[in-house]
Amino acid sequence: MSETFTKGMARNIYLGGGVFFFLVFLALTYHTETTFAARTNESEMSEAVVRGKLVWEQNNCIGCHSLLGEGAYFAPELGNVFDRRGGEENFDSFLHAWMKMQPLGVSGRRQMPQFNLSDRELDDLAAFLRWTSKIDTNDWPPNKEG
Template sequence: MNKRQSRIFAIVATGIAAVAFLGLTLHSHTRFDELTNAADITPEITHGKDVWHKYNCINCHTLFGEGAYYAPDLTKIAQHRGEAYLKAYMRDPSQFYDEQRHRRLMPTQNLSEVEIANLVKFLDWVSKVDNQGWPPRPILVAGGAVNVAAQGTEQGVAQAQDVRPVSADSDPRAIGEHLFRTVVPVCTACHSLQPGVQLAGPSMAGMAERAALTLASPDYTGNATDVEGYIREAIVAPSAHLVPGAMFSADGVSFMPNTYPESLTDEQIDQLVAFLGSMK
């Protein structure tokens, strides 16, 4: 190829790339309203966005992977945590930490109840945007399910996903563990399997023993009569019994999502119960 041919090739290739870029950009703009559920944007959601900017939340957090990486990405936080948890957390983050043990990095912003409610609505809207899987993995901080030092590596991705295929004839406990790590909202976003590691919810280590003690306590307010029934109740009706004094509920409502009866089959719930019941 001589110089003239090389020049022509470069010009044509650049022209084709420019046309493709413009075409894809125009196509994206025709789909933005659909992908972002723009029709669902209310004045409250818009105000929640203004609250997000007013308190400079993006200085620590990210949305869709954009922002600071000092604290977790909040793109799907409304699905992972739920409204009750988010409202209680925003009112007083210090209640969710042992400052001597974990260091409380989230400041108390003294948001008004209206600001909190609308910020939660904004985050709920964000969580429903079709972001086509971006960011590609949870962005966690110390104390989460993934070691921060491993993020960005194959080890970190494997830990974050931790999805191991199970065969149809697997032990129900093995299938239950698989569900625990993959069901949406993902259980590992709030619960650790390690003793003494408390995230948004209690550790699942020793679940069976704690369930037995709870059932024997006069403070138990649910309807279960055995350990398996208690674990099932905690999954399908999490507000049936609230642990006294624990920051896992607010205003009589558990932070545990109450949507699993709709998103899981009875068989899948049985498998989760089998796995959690094996946590001695």
């Protein structure tokens, strides 16, 4: 058997590898596209959730916070704040109280501004953050405080 690595062999590895990984890429893309609706609970995306996302965007919450890892790392991740701060029982009241008491004015602690949002806007924000917390992220972030 020849010990030489020929140009032909190199070409076959290059082309074969290219085709193989392209097929893997297509299969993973297909898998993502077909499971997206279930993983994001698309059917639970109510009017309130959509309005809440608008409130989130118009007030640039992402300018300080991250949501599922995307955004700024100045303030806590909010993708799981629903689970961290009260869940089904108490998250709504937590969010209302929290938003109204800003800025806390505790020295040495990072401050969050007062946004003067209405109760309706806060209900919508709570619905948006609740919906976000239900997205199947393969258990990311691993830590509830993260």
